[in-house]
Amino acid sequence: MGRLFDLRWIIALLFGIYGVVLLVLGIGFETDADRVKTGGFNVNLWMGIVLLLLTAFFGVWAALRPVVPEAVPPEEGDDEVK
Amino acid sequence: MLLADANLRLDAQAVDYVLLGVYFVIVLGIGFMARRSVSSSLDFFLSGRSLPAWVTGLAFVSANLGAVEVFGMTANGAQFGIPTVHYYWIGAIPAMVFLGLVMMPFYYGSKVRSVPEFLRRRFGAASHLVNGISFATAQVLISGINLFALGSVVNVLLGWPLWVSIVVSAAIVLAYTTLGGLSAAIYNEVLQFFVIVAMLVPLTIVGLHRVGGWEGLTAKIADKANELSSWPGTNLTGIGNATLSVLGIVFGLGFVLSFGYWTTNFAEVQRALSARNMSAARRTPLIGAYPKLLLPLVIVIPGMLAAVLSPELMQAKQALAANPDATTDVQFNDAIKLLIRDVLPNGMLGIAITGLAASFMAGMAANVSAFNTVFTYDIWQTYIRKDKPDGYYLRFGRLITVIGVVAAIGTAFIAAGYENIMTYLQTLFSFFNAPLFATFILGLFWKRMTAAAGWSGLVAGTVSALMVFILANSGAVSWFGDPKSQGPSFVGAGVAFVVDIVVSVLVSLATRPKPDEELKGLVWSLTPRNTWRERGEGWYRRPGVLAGGALVLTVALNIIFW
Numbered sequence: 001m002g003r004l005f006d007l008r009w010i011i012a013l014l015f016g017i018y019g020v021v022l023l024v025l026g027i028g029f030e031t032d033a034d035r036v037k038t039g040g041f042n043v044n045l046w047m048g049i050v051l052l053l054l055t056a057f058f059g060v061w062a063a064l065r066p067v068v069p070e071a072v073p074p075e076e077g078d079d080e081v082k
Numbered sequence: 083m084l085l086a087d088a089n090l091r092l093d094a095q096a097v098d099y100v101l102l103g104v105y106f107v108i109v110l111g112i113g114f115m116a117r118r119s120v121s122s123s124l125d126f127f128l129s130g131r132s133l134p135a136w137v138t139g140l141a142f143v144s145a146n147l148g149a150v151e152v153f154g155m156t157a158n159g160a161q162f163g164i165p166t167v168h169y170y171w172i173g174a175i176p177a178m179v180f181l182g183l184v185m186m187p188f189y190y191g192s193k194v195r196s197v198p199e200f201l202r203r204r205f206g207a208a209s210h211l212v213n214g215i216s217f218a219t220a221q222v223l224i225s226g227i228n229l230f231a232l233g234s235v236v237n238v239l240l241g242w243p244l245w246v247s248i249v250v251s252a253a254i255v256l257a258y259t260t261l262g263g264l265s266a267a268i269y270n271e272v273l274q275f276f277v278i279v280a281m282l283v284p285l286t287i288v289g290l291h292r293v294g295g296w297e298g299l300t301a302k303i304a305d306k307a308n309e310l311s312s313w314p315g316t317n318l319t320g321i322g323n324a325t326l327s328v329l330g331i332v333f334g335l336g337f338v339l340s341f342g343y344w345t346t347n348f349a350e351v352q353r354a355l356s357a358r359n360m361s362a363a364r365r366t367p368l369i370g371a372y373p374k375l376l377l378p379l380v381i382v383i384p385g386m387l388a389a390v391l392s393p394e395l396m397q398a399k400q401a402l403a404a405n406p407d408a409t410t411d412v413q414f415n416d417a418i419k420l421l422i423r424d425v426l427p428n429g430m431l432g433i434a435i436t437g438l439a440a441s442f443m444a445g446m447a448a449n450v451s452a453f454n455t456v457f458t459y460d461i462w463q464t465y466i467r468k469d470k471p472d473g474y475y476l477r478f479g480r481l482i483t484v485i486g487v488v489a490a491i492g493t494a495f496i497a498a499g500y501e502n503i504m505t506y507l508q509t510l511f512s513f514f515n516a517p518l519f520a521t522f523i524l525g526l527f528w529k530r531m532t533a534a535a536g537w538s539g540l541v542a543g544t545v546s547a548l549m550v551f552i553l554a555n556s557g558a559v560s561w562f563g564d565p566k567s568q569g570p571s572f573v574g575a576g577v578a579f580v581v582d583i584v585v586s587v588l589v590s591l592a593t594r595p596k597p598d599e600e601l602k603g604l605v606w607s608l609t610p611r612n613t614w615r616e617r618g619e620g621w622y623r624r625p626g627v628l629a630g631g632a633l634v635l636t637v638a639l640n641i642i643f644w
Contacts, residue, residue, distance in 0.1 A: 007137060007269050010108060011276055017104055018280070018433060021097065025429040034427035039292040043284050044429040051280065 008062035016055040023048030092423050094239055098432030102239075105277065105436045109258060109443070112269050116262025123475040126263035127455040128195060128356045133265075135362035137272055139369030142178075142353040143377075144271035147278055148445015149231030150224070151381070152438065156421075157414035158318070159385020160395060163309025165318040166385070167643055168331050170378045173340035175371050175636045179629045181345045181354075182368040188526060189351055190363040192603045196355075197348040198460040204525050204604045205536025207464075212540050214460040216514050217348060218453055222486060225449035226493025229255075232442035233494060238419070239435060248494050255446050256487045260480045264356055264455075267447040271353075274440035275373070281437025282380035285418075288425045289387035299383075302390040305403075309386070312643050319569040327569075334572025338579040342515030346522055349452035364625045371632040375639060388417035395420055446490070454483045513551070516575035517543020520582035529605040533596065535589040543582030550574035 026045025034044075120126050158166040194200045198217060202210035232255075233248030240247070258266045293299045303309050308317040314324040314331075321327040344350060344367070354366035389395050395417060398410035412420065422434045458479045467474070521539050525531050554570035601608050621627060 007272055010112065010269070011273060014105065014108055014273065015276070015280075018101060021101060022429050022433070025097065025427075029429075030427070037425050037427055038288050039425075041288055041291045043288050044427060047280070047284050047430060047433070054276075 012058040019051035101432030113258030113261040116266035129265040135365040138366040141268040141271040142370035144275040145448035156385035156418040159382035160389040160417040165315035172336040177340040177344035178367040206533040209536035221449045221453040225490040227497040228446035230494040230497040267451040274444040277440040281434045330572040334576040338575040342519035346518045368628040388421040392420040516578040517582040532593040534593045535586040539582040539586035542585040543578040546581040547574040547578035
């Protein structure tokens with residue numbers, strides 16, 4: 001399964017896109033109506049930053065510990081039940 | 083709870099639709115990529131037993147994080163306040179720990195492919211058939227609830243008629259579950275978990291910011307005595323007597339309903355069975371316990387926030403407090419949608435809508451992937467078409483997935499009729515899960531328990547839970563609690579458990595037990611403990627350490643919110 005595609009890259013991709021969009025909205029497009037809704041807390045900006053940090057976390061994790069194709073089928077590995 | 087009302091319409095703009103669209107593209111992409119890894123029925127139904135523990139652990143939480151939890155628990159938060167945390171800290175966590183420590187070795191170790199299959203090995207065909215059919219039926223009913231919720235979000239967002247929204251939503255879930263099987267469902271569940279958290283955390287933070295923090299929230303709550311302390315939770319149970327209410331929560335909700343749900347529900351256990359080895363399987367519910375014990379902070383609190391921030395919900399709550407039968411414009415189930423509408427700006431709004439869609443898809447996909455496995459392996463392969471080549475069952479699995487989704491479209495319209503989804507579901511669970519848990523516990527620890535006891539206990543338990551439901555709803559017996567609250571399902575679960583145990587013991591004493599050789603690996607006293615041992619893994623991966631940490635945190639949270 002993991003040999004074919006790595007879920008960590010998919011999470012990084014999704015949150016990367018979301019993070020950039022929110023960051024741009026937070027920096028450049030905060031309206032007065034938004035401030036009324038949020039009570040002045042720029043949630044798009046902060047969530048954008050958090051999501052980009054998460055993207056970096058999953059990207060680094062996937063890059064440092066890539067999925068190694070398994071040589072033996074899982075049943076012959078550990079924890080075999082006799 | 084029709085959502086066509088204009089006041090519930092979320093003010094989504096182009097950017098919000100783009101964020102939702104990106105998500106759907108990735109979800110379907112996962113389905114197509116996972117398809118390449120499906121070459122046998124075991125790949126399709128159990129991901130080839132190859133997944134790492136962090137993936138199965140998060141999928142374990144996500145499978146349960148459907149409409150019931152997101153709508154139901156925010157609704158409970160808005161209606162009852164803090165006592166809702168019992169679903170997590172009395173209910174879910176101890177049961178998840180028990181599953182990982184005690185039950186998983188039997189499930190994973192015996193190499194069964196489903197929970198009903200374990201029953202067949204332990205008790206034979208009759209209890210297997212009872213459970214297989216009741217489980218498959220329950221999954222179709224529950225996936226209808228998730229589908230209805232998903233359709234209602236699309237309905238509110240795009241303004242399509244409800245039935246079109248439901249059919250289109252069903253088609254998307256169907257696409258990725260038939261293509262990629264359980265792997266696609268699980269991979270999407272992990273993704274969904276993160277998206278749901280990315281919705282709930284900012285919702286809680288902005289909401290708290292609006293009301294002036296925790297003090298601001300508590301100052302605005304009218305019924306401080308009931309809603310701000312978790313015990314005795316009489317408003318949650320609807321049982322007036324404080325002692326009985328605590329008993330109902332601890333025994334009915336905590337011990338029977340939650341243990342029944344988390345330890346025998348195949349939609350959950352299936353996630354652990356897809357893990358790559360025994361250690362990863364045992365760690366699946368234990369890793370899941372950590373996010374699960376933090377979730378009420380971002381689910382129950384937003385519910386409470388909605389009840390003080392949304393003018394409509396505040397009015398509805400006051401009207402209901404004055405007259406429990408009052409008709410209101412909005413329902414408690416609308417709590418999270420009202421809060422999203424009122425506090426999130428465009429951008430975050432798109433992510434929140436995506437989070438709602440993700441949640442309902444996760445819930446439905448979990449039901450569908452558990453349903454197709456049980457129907458194919460436990461009903462079709464066991465009783466109807468035996469000994470066909472594996473490719474036949476893979477094709478049949480895909481076909482039955484389509485049929486299951488079509489049936490869920492039908493049940494989606496049944497779910498539409500209930501005011502509080504949670505009450506409806508707890509009732510269902512008390513019919514199926516509580517007796518099942520009793521049978522499992524007795525069967526695991528008492529090797530004398532016989533095959534006849536297995537099925538007769540299950541039937542007697544389910545029938546007694548039905549009786550409680552009928553008595554409470556007809557108004558014949560009132561001390562079970564108000565039929566509109568969750569008390570009757572707690573009582574029903576407790577009664578079903580006791581009846582199941584009594585009937586099982588009596589029947590066992592009158593019938594002949596299976597010989598010991600046939601029960602190896604299926605009963606505690608006949609299973610050698612060395613098959614459970616972990617080899618060469620770090621201390622932090624030991625199930626005992628993970629379980630201890632989760633329990634300590636849960637006790638701490640219980641005390642903080644006492």
